[in-house]
Amino acid sequence: MFQSFDAATTPDQGPPRLTLLREQMAREGLDAYLVPRSDAHQGEYVAPHDERLAWLTGFTGSAGFCIVLAGEAGLFVDGRYTVQARAQVAAEITPVPWPATRPGAWLAERLGEGARVGFDPWLHSVREIGTLRAALADGGIGVIAAAGLVDRIWEDQPEPPRGKAHSYPDALAGRSAGEKRAMIAGRLADVGAAALLITLPDNIAWLLNIRGSDIPRTPVAHGFAMLRASGPLELFMDGAKLEGLGDHLGDQTAIMPPDGLVAALSTVEGPVWIDPASAPYATRAALEEAGTQVHEAPDPVLLAKAAKTPAEISATREAHLRDGAAMCRFLRWLDETAERVVAGARVTEIDVVRALEGFREETGALRDISFETIAGSGPNGAIVHYRVSHDSDRALAAGELLLVDSGGQYEDGTTDITRTVPIGTPGAEEVECATLVLRGMIALSTARWPRGLAGRDLDALARAPLWRSGRDYDHGTGHGVGVFLGVHEGPQRISKLGEVPLEPGMILSNEPGYYREGAFGIRIENLIAVEEAQRPDGGDARDMLCFFTLTLAPIDTRLVDAQALSREERDWLNGYHASLPRLLGDRLDPETRRWLEEKVRPI
Structure with missing residues (x-):
């Protein structure tokens, strides 16, 4: 099994750790200090060594960050x-x-002229x-570099990760590493740049056709890279991670x-x-x-990575077929388990997670x-974004809903699916609410739009059925997804903030939802990919794009009001x-x- 159910810092541990941090702040002459979730690579998922926010709070x-003042600590989180934040942190x-x-506004209300705000x-x-x-x-408040304050007080901080990296097949990537380097180097030459600093590990992994094991869930190796406009690349990474990859990386990669990055x-x-x-900021x-x-400017690797090659699309289709079969086995198990729960059996959320991960593991891939x-x-x-722990584990109960959001990493693709x-x-x-969510998901699945539009232009399609009933959800409708890389990948997204035009080959999630605090949550999610839409007859027809659906698993029609569709x-x-x-x-x-044939009978 892959998932741990141990809780992180318990709420009672937060206040004494804040006290230790405030002592460090006083030694540095700081009135406030920023503690982010991110690591040096701005990753969503971080190694145990970099779990500073979780350890402290x-x-x-x-996603989120904490600002610590002498008498107050604010945990900044989105909707x-x-x-989750209220449940996990202390009252302080x-x-x-x-x-x-x-x-900035929050700090300006609390600090006066001459105050010093520290950051790593x-x-x-x-x-x-x-x-x-x-x-x-304008308030005369300074922002001061002060590295490592949390690390100084974290006595049992784990070591930085040193996981092994491996090559990724060109046949699955659709381009060799040399072809990718040449493509990106050409973009440097176009703007007159002599070198590109690459700080995102998934960009390095994509560019060099390698994958790593430094952090859970995302197969990347931590490091930095500098690509020259002439083609060579310097890779600032622990050589032990790259053992055996000399021939794959070639003589153009040092x-x-x-x-050595700062010196370089x-x-x-x-x-x-x-x-x-x-x-x-240090770079x-x-x-x-x-x-x-x-x-x-935005890293040019981002868009190149986001628009998948035909080989990557073909590979991820195979991954979704494999994952879809595992999901069907799980959903059948869940139906049978629900019958036992109604009859009085005790089954918990952890039981559900273990079963689902077991079905995926049985694929052998x-x-x-x-x-x-x-x-x-x-x-x-x-x-x-609930994560069950031994402390929060709850038994399934008759008459309630169960929301399951999960995914797998396979060499040929990354999956992400939610079913309620x-x-x-x-x-x-x-x-009623599930039907509204489904209608929004279908509206996005069937969308056609002129080339050049961004995710923000499509986001309202998924929300409109909920809006008409006075409801909404406090998260984006869709995020980008990689191919055996990050399950959350930029720059493409479907949200009110999504400004990057969608292009053929981009993979995104389609996941509207509805949440009633203290009662239930509903989300239905498929992964979708952008492709060129068939041009209709007519000489004035514009180039249009559309989506095709990658995810393959039934949607529970017991939660669908067919008459409302x-x-x-x-x-x-x-x-x-x-x-x-x-x-x-x-x-x-x-x-x-x-079971599947019965489950998908027309409504």
């Missing part, structure tokens, strides 16, 4: 984590709604610190010690291209100190889960369901195939 969500730590409340220059991006300094400048930045000839959204400071010209499995029963389903299942007979309100919506659902026995049938045992 107890909050285990994948996904409001309920106050959850703050973010981004509705900006850290390796754990915050160039843009983040620039924005904070601009917000505090392996350098990790601690102090001598490189510019202009150096950095991405201010992800490059650590920009090193370039400035050396007097090196800097070109700030699973490398890891793609994130911590969410199995929220009843009110726990309303916690958007009734335990016994669902209530009328649950059916339009003919087009029923046709989509029935057509999607009709495809499942055809695509998955040969991968299923006879009992599961019979």
